[in-house]
Amino acid sequence: MTTVLVDTSAFVAVQRSREQEHEAAIHALAALVERGVRMVATSYVFAETYNTLLSREGRWLAFEWGLKARGGSLVEFVRVDDGMDDAAWKILASHADKDWSYVDATSFALMERENITTAFAFDEHFRQRGVTVIPG
Numbered sequence: 434m435t436t437v438l439v440d441t442s443a444f445v446a447v448q449r450s451r452e453q454e455h456e457a458a459i460h461a462l463a464a465l466v467e468r469g470v471r472m473v474a475t476s477y478v479f480a481e482t483y484n485t486l487l488s489r490e491g492r493w494l495a496f497e498w499g500l501k502a503r504g505g506s507l508v509e510f511v512r513v514d515d516g517m518d519d520a521a522w523k524i525l526a527s528h529a530d531k532d533w534s535y536v537d538a539t540s541f542a543l544m545e546r547e548n549i550t551t552a553f554a555f556d557e558h559f560r561q562r563g564v565t566v567i568p569g
Contacts, residue, residue: 436471437567438544439508440554441536444482448498449489454555461553461568472508475543477536479510517542533558
């Protein structure tokens with residue numbers, strides 16, 4: 434089964450109709466669901482998405498998104514453990530020329546650990562990392 438990592442940028446684009454990428458995100462998500470793709474994200478992406486929605490839309494939308502995300506089966510949230518945490522730090526340390534966030538680095542670490550090569554993301558950092566990005 435194909436596995437795709439979901440980034441904060443994709444979650445936010447799906448949730449906020451005012452986002453420039455909203456339509457592309459909705460279509461990409463529908464295609465992933467139709468194909469039966471396994472979707473994963475880190476617990477840090479969950480936190481970052483909640484905080485982004487909270488600051489842009491308010492508590493109601495952020496909390497509703499969180500309830501659905503935590504209670505649903507569409508995306509599996511993987512807790513960042515010590516090994517992923519260490520791997521993320523090594524990724525950041527070895528790429529001093531990049532301004533990747535720590536959350537991005539934990540996503541990269543999860544991708545390496547699970548041999549995931551594709552991300553549902555609108556964040557250019559995934560392309561910088563050499564990841565195949567959906568939507569293309």
